[in-house]
Amino acid sequence: MLAAILWGGAAHATGANSRNDARLEPLFQQLKNAKDPAVAKLLEAQIWHIWTWTDIEDVNLLMRMGIGAMEREDYEAALLHFGEMVRIAPDFAEGWNKRATVYYLQGNYTASVIDIERVLEIEPKHFGALAGLGLIYLQLDRKKPALRAFQKALEIHPNMPNARDAVKDLQRAVEGERT
Missing domain, CATH: 1.25.40.10 (Tetratricopeptide repeat domain)
Incomplete structure (x- = not known):
């Protein structure tokens, strides 16, 4: 279930390559600046709709x-x-x-x-794929790469609660490895 949440669900883009879709960049900017998690969730759904x-x-x-x-x-x-x-x-x-x-x-x-x-x-801004990469590194017990992947996802989508929680846990674990 966590994989589906992080990697995304379903929902229309033009062509097979949505990267050039003019609707994405303003949505990414709004997503990055969204203070309200409910607004972020709506923006995320719009992005998934374009991607899917x-x-x-x-x-x-x-x-x-x-x-x-x-x-x-x-x-x-x-x-x-x-x-x-x-x-x-x-x-x-x-x-x-x-x-x-x-x-x-x-x-x-x-x-x-x-x-x-x-x-x-x-x-490159596929926050779901970045979070998925973090999950894989967690499964492989590779904490530092997992932390980097989740941090990259959060740079794009700061309101991903599962990624935010993973970063907190991983930061503590990585700092504990240094001591």
Whole structure:
């Protein structure tokens, strides 16, 4: 469940590459400056909406099918759908992100990190992928890289409560390792 919260849910962007979507930068700026967590949550939902869908109907169909398979915990089917999605639309960051999420859920952290790196090449402000990277490093007991990943996510989205809590815990743990 935590992975779904951090990596994001579902919700229309133009084209398979939302990075150039003119709606994103003002939303990121508002998200960064939002003082009210409820406002931040609305802005986050708008960003996920832009990230998650394209005007390529085949990709949207694969997204729906992949999300459905994830919800049923049919990870093999989800990987097939998301794998086809990244083949059809290699510049669609959310296809890679969803596949990274499935790999994470399967415990295949190496494959998940590879896909997250691709997400961040396409969309450097993908706070969900950064938080997912933090989760992977936590699973691997790599506290310093986990801390950096969560901190980067918070630079973009300061109101991510799970990431904020993780940073507090990790800062204490990392400082404890130094003493």
